Amino acid sequence: xxxxxxxxxxxxxxxxxxxxxxxxxxxxxxxxxxxxxxxxxxxxxxxxxxxxxxxxxxxxxxxxxxxxxxxxxxxxxxxxxxxxxxxxxxxxxxxxxxxxxxxxxxxxxxxxxxxxxxxxxxxxxxxxxxxxxxxxxxxxxxxxxxxxxxxxxxxxxxxxxxxxxxxxxxxxxxxxxxxxxxxxxxxxxxxxxxxxxxxxxxxxxxxxxxxxxxxxxxxxxxxxxxxxxxxxxx
Numbered sequence: 001x002x003x004x005x006x007x008x009x010x011x012x013x014x015x016x017x018x019x020x021x022x023x024x025x026x027x028x029x030x031x032x033x034x035x036x037x038x039x040x041x042x043x044x045x046x047x048x049x050x051x052x053x054x055x056x057x058x059x060x061x062x063x064x065x066x067x068x069x070x071x072x073x074x075x076x077x078x079x080x081x082x083x084x085x086x087x088x089x090x091x092x093x094x095x096x097x098x099x100x101x102x103x104x105x106x107x108x109x110x111x112x113x114x115x116x117x118x119x120x121x122x123x124x125x126x127x128x129x130x131x132x133x134x135x136x137x138x139x140x141x142x143x144x145x146x147x148x149x150x151x152x153x154x155x156x157x158x159x160x161x162x163x164x165x166x167x168x169x170x171x172x173x174x175x176x177x178x179x180x181x182x183x184x185x186x187x188x189x190x191x192x193x194x195x196x197x198x199x200x201x202x203x204x205x206x207x208x209x210x211x212x213x214x215x216x217x218x219x220x221x222x223x224x225x226x227x228x229x230x231x232x233x234x
Contacts, residue, residue, distance in 0.1 A: 009042070009046040010043075010046075010047050013041075013043050013044050013047045013126055016038060016044070016126075016127070017126065017130045018130070020032070020131055021130035021131070021133055024130060024131045024132075024133070024134035024135070024190070025134040028134060030190075031188075031190060031191060031192040032190060032191050032192065033191075033192040034193060035128060035131075035196050036085075036193050036195035036199075038127050039120070039124050039126075039127050039196070039199075040081075040082045040086060042078065042079075042082060044123045045078045045082060045119065045123050046078065047126060048122035048125075048126060049078060049119055051122055052115065052118045057112065057118075058112060059112075059114070059115065060093065060095065060096050060112050060113050060114030060118075061093055061095070061096045061209050062093060062114045062116075064114060064115055064116070065115070066115065078119070081116060085120070090120065091202065092113070092120075092202050092203055093116075093117060094206050094207040094209045094214060095111030095112055095113045095206060095207075095222045096111065096112040096209055097109060097110070097111060097208045097209060097210035097215075097222070098110050098111075098112060109223065110222070110223050111208055111222025113206075117203070117206075121203065124196070124199060128196070131190050132190060135190070139155065141155070175220060175221050175222075176219075176220040177220055178220050178221050180201075180219060183204070183221075184197065184200065184204075187200060204217060204221060205217060
């Protein structure tokens with residue numbers, strides 16, 4: 001797609017996000033039931049491709065790289081993906097397990113989805129994120145659009161003038177132990193579209209490939225998918 005066309009797609013998807021956010025903000029109890037058709041809109045898929053490609057990263061278990069997709073034709077690739085979503089025959093592949101070193105010398109497990117799954121996940125994120133943004137607290141900064149650690153630090157600095165206490169806490173092995181049913185029940189508070197809920201369940205249950213062996217994911221969510229896009233493995 002020409003540069004001008006890509007910008008038009010981004011603008012259209014942002015208009016969609018604004019509309020969804022305002023609707024969700026107006027009624028914080030509303031459950032959205034017509035989101036799936038928006039996920040496979042071509043403008044949303046083009047924006048998802050752009051954002052996934054900008055994040056870089058290596059190939060998943062299928063070995064397909066960004067260069068291979070570009071050689072095939074990005075628009076043709078996105079149209080193929082769109083067709084599978086429309087027909088309801090899209091199924092995610094297991095993620096590839098890799099490890100990166102932590103500052104303390106330990107290893108952090110990451111899961112690398114195939115690029116196709118990353119695109120669909122990002123498209124889903126583009127559509128559902130505004131709905132949940134309407135409910136998030138003002139003091140929340142983690143993994144939210146237009147928010148970062150610097151803003152959070154400044155907020156803490158301002159708060160220190162009013163309070164003597166700072167609590168630094170971390171949940172050990174959080175992503176490895178996410179309860180799928182609890183997570184889905186929270187998502188269902190805002191989303192009633194069964195096809196979107198099916199996507200979430202498929203991603204959670206996709207499993208992991210490590211050393212050529214398949215391991216099911218009964219609990220937890222592999223770090224490395226769209227919710228952890230800051231972790232890049234080249």
